[in-house]
Amino acid sequence: MLLPRAQRRQVHAVYALCRLADDIVDAPQATTGAHAAGTGQALHAFADRFTAAVEVARRGGLVEDPVMAAIADTVRASGIERECFDRFFGAMAMDLTTTRYETFDDLVGYMEGSAAVIGEMMLPVLRPLRPEAREPARSLGFAFQLTNFLRDVGEDLDRGRVYVPQADLRRFDADPWLRRVTPQWRALLAFEIERNRELYARADPGIAMLPPASARCVATARVLYSRILDRIERCDYDVFSARVRVPRPEKAWVAAATVVNPRRVPRTEVAA
Structure with a gap:
């Protein structure tokens, strides 16, 4: 809502592509037993539909599916690099076979295609003022995921998946499968949250490299998303009982403050 209408539609299109692909691999029992092969075929078919739609749009043809039409038009109009989508679909395919990551570097390898690349897809839509915005955009993708x-x-x-690195679990002697908060779990999550905040800090310089509307949009999202970490801390690192959320009134207040004062970019420091 903080972006001009044309850019807003392009954001919706990029989100739709990612959401639809993610829904394929996250469907109930999608990656279990005999279902995994069918899920892989469905993901491959979706990727083929996307590729075909982009090619039709490139040639000036009509893409009949309205969602694919919006996605293809966004890729063409904003100039998103096609190899971004190759990395993205590669990461989605990893979810069909990989349920654990030994080290943080291994996890980063997965997030390269599922998170950093989202920042790269979004950047042409946000129309950065400087090419140096690329690395901060990638860092923000890592931080969000x-x-x-x-x-x-x-x-x-x-879903049978653990995205916390196995090496970190062993280091803190923490076991997520207990599904309860222990001293070991608190220590582990405190460590991961600190790592997460470092990624947000790396992303922050990129906000000044965006035009005003884009900067307000990204800064607002950054502030609100990072507050999830604050909420995890406030609930004593309990991420098992219920999904930790930033309350709607808080989201509305931050967004409204930006609309009322369009020259103001929200503070990007993590809220206390």
């Missing part, structure tokens, strides 16, 4: 992983530990366990 790591926040998701820490918030969604319980949900991911239900």
Whole structure:
């Protein structure tokens, strides 16, 4: 809502592509037993539909599916690099076979295609003022997804996945499968949250490299998403009992403050 209408539609299109692909691999029992092969075929078919739509749009043809039409038009109009989508679909395919990551570097390898690349897709839509915005955009993608992983530990366990590095679990002697907060779990999550905040800090310089509307949009999202980490701390690192959320009134207040004072970019420091 903080972006001009044309850019807003392009954001919706990029989100739709990512959401639809993610829904394929996150469907109930999508990656279990005999279902995994069918899920892989569905993901491959979706990627083929996307590729075909982009090619039709490039040639000036009509893409009949309205969602694919919006996605293809966004890729063409904003100039998103096609190899971004190759990395993205590669990461989605990893979810069909990989349920654990030994080290943080291994996890980063997965997030390269599922998180950093989202920042790269979004950047042409946001129209950066300087090419140096690329690395901060990638860092923000990493930061957002790591926040998701820490918030969604319980949900991911239900899918048989653990995105917290196994080496970190051993280091703190923490076991997510207990599904309860222990001193070891608190120590582990405190460590991961600090790592997450470092990623947000790396992303922050990029906000000044965006035009005003884009900067307000990204800064607002950054502030609100990073507050999930504050909420995890406030609930004593309990990410098992219920999904940790930033309350709607708080979201509305931050967004409204930006609309009322359009020259103001929200503070990007993590709220106390």
